[in-house]
Amino acid sequence: MVSRVIPVESFDLVVFGGTGDLARRKILPGLYRRFLAGQVPDDARIFGAARAEMDDAGFRQFVAEAIAEFGGSASRAAEDVARFLNRLHYVAIDAKGDSGWADLAKAMRPGVVRAFYFSVAPALFGDLAERLHRHGIASPESRIVVEKPFGRDLESARALNATLAEHFTEHQIYRIDHYLGKETVQNLMAVRFANILFEPLWNARHVDHVQITVAETVGVGGRGSYYDKSGAMRDMVQNHLMQLLCLIAMEPPYRFDPDAVRDEKLKVIHALEPVGPDDIVRGQYRGAGKGTRGSYCDDAENPESRTESYIALRVNIANWRWKGTPFYLRTGKKLRARASEIAIVFKEVPHSIFGDEEGWRENVLSIRLQPNEGMTLSVMIKEPGPGGMRLTEVPLDMSFAEALGEDGADIPDAYERLIMDVIRGNQTLFMRGDEVEAAWAWTDPIIAGWEARTDKPRGYDPGSSGPEDALMLLHRDGRRWREIRE
């Protein structure tokens, strides 16, 4: 299979926070991989912008090292890297002052796409937006890309939206949720809307429940001060898991068009019911004894922390399609495996002609986000051999890497795809302002609820599947979580 690489127009891309961690690990190596794929035109230019004094040569050296460390399977051939580095420049800039802005203004070319990636603390978004205008750098066609966290509650998200709106229109603002850039997440839409097979069954009549799991093995060490103010609900559920839920639950948009897709997702968020305390389990990883290394409180450097490193929720959607089908969400750090999966668990057949079959299992469509991206549909078949009709469950298994051959083996990183979408001006995989606000409007009362009750998270062993209580969330409904495994 030959992959189709869609050419893009020439562009000037400025990465504010160009020497930061995200730029080093994701943005710049991602751009290099797109360059190798032929999507960075010869005259495109990428500017790193940050406070540190540095020249182009210093920045190129920084990027060369980032590619060496985080380039993945991309070519390290010296001439490839050198050709890419030629497109790179650096501007020392003060986000809160005036230095550097005139240099940046001078460097911009007329008539090409201009994109500004705000890979900086959200407190600087307003300053950057304002200065881009004051210095005549932003044009009506310019785009800005903003990273999460987009606010920490409805009020702050509204304020952020309002600040950006003073300088940019909604169609110029690209709010990144990198989960939307994951290949398998987009495949969710392809599976649903490019096949006749699933859609007739995709509703409360046929789906018993849905499980969304994003399990990580890493802890919060190194970013404890951010995480401790955030917790799994703000860090993962309000954005990534919510987006996954929307893509599973939304109605078919009339077209694969940015606003058509986002309108449908927004309707899902509006239809989410409030979640009460009995439908939430929060957890915190705890090593064997207090003060033991490997405990959340040590990693977060806050011995009294009540922040959750794990959360499981039972979520109901109050609309015609989903009334009565719960969505169980869980995500956590320091769990037994890095595994993200969406499982659509179908209902039992209305009547078994085989009698009470021991081996009977429900059909499950499981979509693996990472690792080993792929899809499995479990079906019941007859166990081979004579001696009556015994049933057994077998997987119809598809690994995207195997099914797509070479193309599948090299699945682009989420950031690569999203940055190219910015250059192309395609907002489909970015969150609209009203979507982010609606997500916070649902999240805020849930958080306020446990804060008012001063609930403490339940302890769980690092390397386990999470707190015991999370099992009960499903057991009491006569269901069970799927195993977390790679």
Ligand code: BG6
């Ligand atoms: C980030 C969160 O948005 O997503 C991190 O802030 C989390 O806490 C990360 O580890 C997970 O992303 P991925 O792509 O590794 O699943």
